[in-house]
Amino acid sequence: MPPPVFRFAPSPNGYLHLGHAYSALLNFDAARRSGGRLLLRIEDIDLTRCRAEFEAAVYEDLGWLGIAWEPPVRRQSEQLADYREALDRLSAQGLVYPSFESRAEIAKGVAEREAKAPWPRDPDGAPLYPGSARLLAPGQRARLLAQGAPSALRLDMAAASARTGALGWVEHGAGPDGEAGVVAARPEAWGDVILARKETPTSYHLSVVLDDALQGVTEVVRGEDLFWSTSVHRLLQQLLGLPAPVYRHHRLVRDRAGRKLSKSTMATGLRELRSQGATPADVRRLVGLP
Structure with missing residues (x-):
């Protein structure tokens, strides 16, 4: 039987924090215990938010934690x-x-429906898309596409x-x-x-x-x-x-208020912790790993 294959797949739209460290370390530890492989993937399809300096920081932070992965790195933008x-x-x-509706148009349509009756929401709490475009006549759909809408x-x-x-x-x-x-x-x-x-x-x-x-x-x-x-x-x-x-x-690593960590939360950022003298062992302790 081939060895199991794990992956860690961050988005380079900010610096890694303790939550990322926890997930990366879980994958790394599981791969080592099982004799498996750990791959790294960079999920950089959002070209407006992903930046080269954040990607470089991913490699730096993971290396500092002692996490090794099998090359090559898969970059989604490629x-x-x-x-x-x-x-x-x-x-x-x-x-x-x-x-073809904008986000604002969809929000307005949902609000109008919710004024009359409860509207279903997805597991993340966002209202479901009403499906209006699914009902467009083929000719109307073709015209909108031809116009570059x-x-x-x-x-x-x-x-x-x-x-x-x-x-x-x-x-x-x-x-x-x-x-x-x-x-x-x-x-x-x-x-x-x-x-x-x-x-x-x-x-x-x-x-x-x-x-x-x-x-x-x-x-x-x-x-x-x-x-x-x-x-x-x-x-x-x-x-x-x-x-x-x-x-x-x-489980998610949360802040003191019980909120999911954000890349904007500098207090839990790996670079910030490292600048304050934290060690990889300290990070393991902070996220509850041996």
Whole structure:
């Protein structure tokens, strides 16, 4: 049996903090214990926020922690052709459609609906997309595309779920509901998720699923805030004929007020802690690792 493959996949849109250190160390420790491999992926598809200095800091901070990874590093900004091909495959199945409303227009439409009755929200608390663009006549859709109207490509969730049927994933951790073992996926809870935008040719959901498959990742160890996103990932894996890793969602490192750490929270930033004389052993202690 080949060794397990783990990955750590930060976005270079800020400096790493204790939460990142916890996740990276969990992956590193698990790879060492199992005789597995640890890969590093740079999730830099957001070209407006990701910066070269933050990417350089990722390598520096991980090296300081004593974390080693197997080269090469996969940078998402260099893999856009892979994501385009996956989108084309989903489009060929009739599962993708363009939506043309701005965020403000969608928010206004949702607010009008909520004034009459409760409107469904996704597991993160955001209102579901009403699906208005799915009902556009083909001719009207073609005219908007020909005019170069700003658009986002969305997954037709109802059609996609009907194609795959019931799905689940193997969970070795414990998510927000304390679930472990085989967890039933609920992709419909996310509505018609965005798979790409005109200015960003892929989404987190699409790129992470494809990257994990192309890198041969067998064990996904990540924060519990992504627990229910796995429902969408399992759906995309099934639609694209990709293997499903085993998942382990871990607790989040929080600040004293119980909030999820942010890259803007300098007090928990690894660079800030290092400048104050902290050692890698101190970081392990702060995040509750031996």
